[in-house]
Amino acid sequence: MVRTKIAGIGKYLPKTIVKNDDLQSVMETSDEWIQERTGIQERRYGIKHEETTTTMAAHAARTAIERAGITPNDVDFILFATLSPDYYFPGCGVLLQRELGITKTTIGAMDIRNQCTGFVYGLATGDQFIRSGMYRNVLVVGAEMHSMGLDYSTRGRNVTVIFGDGAGAVLLQPTEEADQGILASKLHSDGTYAEKLAFINPGAHGGYHNRYLEEAVDYGYGNDAFGGIFLTEKMIADGMTFPYMDGPFVFKFAVQKFPEVIQEVLKEAGENLSNLDMLVPHQANLRISQFVQRILKLRDDQVWNNIQKYGNTTAASVPIALCEAVEEGAIKRGDLVCLAAFGSGFTWGANLLRW
Ligand code: UT7
Numbered sequence: 001m002v003r004t005k006i007a008g009i010g011k012y013l014p015k016t017i018v019k020n021d022d023l024q025s026v027m028e029t030s031d032e033w034i035q036e037r038t039g040i041q042e043r044r045y046g047i048k049h050e051e052t053t054t055t056m057a058a059h060a061a062r063t064a065i066e067r068a069g070i071t072p073n074d075v076d077f078i079l080f081a082t083l084s085p086d087y088y089f090p091g092c093g094v095l096l097q098r099e100l101g102i103t104k105t106t107i108g109a110m111d112i113r114n115q116c117t118g119f120v121y122g123l124a125t126g127d128q129f130i131r132s133g134m135y136r137n138v139l140v141v142g143a144e145m146h147s148m149g150l151d152y153s154t155r156g157r158n159v160t161v162i163f164g165d166g167a168g169a170v171l172l173q174p175t176e177e178a179d180q181g182i183l184a185s186k187l188h189s190d191g192t193y194a195e196k197l198a199f200i201n202p203g204a205h206g207g208y209h210n211r212y213l214e215e216a217v218d219y220g221y222g223n224d225a226f227g228g229i230f231l232t233e234k235m236i237a238d239g240m241t242f243p244y245m246d247g248p249f250v251f252k253f254a255v256q257k258f259p260e261v262i263q264e265v266l267k268e269a270g271e272n273l274s275n276l277d278m279l280v281p282h283q284a285n286l287r288i289s290q291f292v293q294r295i296l297k298l299r300d301d302q303v304w305n306n307i308q309k310y311g312n313t314t315a316a317s318v319p320i321a322l323c324e325a326v327e328e329g330a331i332k333r334g335d336l337v338c339l340a341a342f343g344s345g346f347t348w349g350a351n352l353l354r355w
Pocket of ligand 1: 028029030033034037038116157158159161245246249250255283284285288312314319343
């Protein structure tokens, strides 16, 4: 039976370290608050004008491609997960193709708009392409340059202190090995709470979804058949062009959905928790990971956390954490590994694999 294996993995973290105290110099926050509520000590920011979501992805992708023993031109398909794309359109997939110097046009490139769950969705999608026989070398990337789009005033502190920049990538290939590869994936969504964690403006909604907003404001989107407005001066003045999160609401859902989907994917593959060697959860908040660990009764060495160093890197967090765990020898050939994520949408999901 053909399965999909991760033939190569890579990560990239920009060099600039931003400590909690650095944020304290621009907004009302404190190292104590941030560490107590999230576990985060520092995060990385890309260098403006030099680094973008795509360039960071390219660093991670080159490592993954090299470790798989192929060259960029051997890649058949790119799946790119991000919520902080370089452009509104085209997506980062084609920009990554160009950045990697892939000139052949038989390749396909697709962007995934699933925020924190983007990489888990991407892995499940790439797995289908490989197992169907359509492609042999699928590159799945999660990358974010959050630091370009955050509100650095006190108004945005509940969101801004959490996020960091970075990228992770895997190169998927088919394998006939019985004890290796992706065993199962489970994907979920619930659009009921779309606005609870969202980046709404600029957008083409024209106020249509206002009834779902806690405080709906008429930004003067235009009423004529022509000339609707994406972005108004008032949106900018009101700080409505930044991410919004109802933190406590999202937290409650996350701690419920993580354990559920982890159990589900184990069941789908006919495995159980006692066989799990490593859980690599999306790094949303250390308190969420600890809560999930307690509920599932996992030991410390069964859960990988690195949010302390990198913050929440959204679509990049799972591949960065997986890569780090592999590089540090915490995940070895044959280990049963579960990747799980929850985030904006809401969307959530998990992949189970044998390394
Ligand atoms: O990755 C995608 C999924 N995301 C998540 O799963 C995130 C889930 N949510 C969370 O992680 C937490 O809700 C946060 C870390 C975002 C916030 O922690 P919290 O304990 O839920 O705080 P809160 O939003 O309830 O705010 C408590 C207080 C408020 O002050 P008052 O109203 O009690 O006076 C906030 O204004 O903390 C204040 N606050 C801050 N104070 C210092 C909010 N952000 C900050 C800050 N520094 N950065």
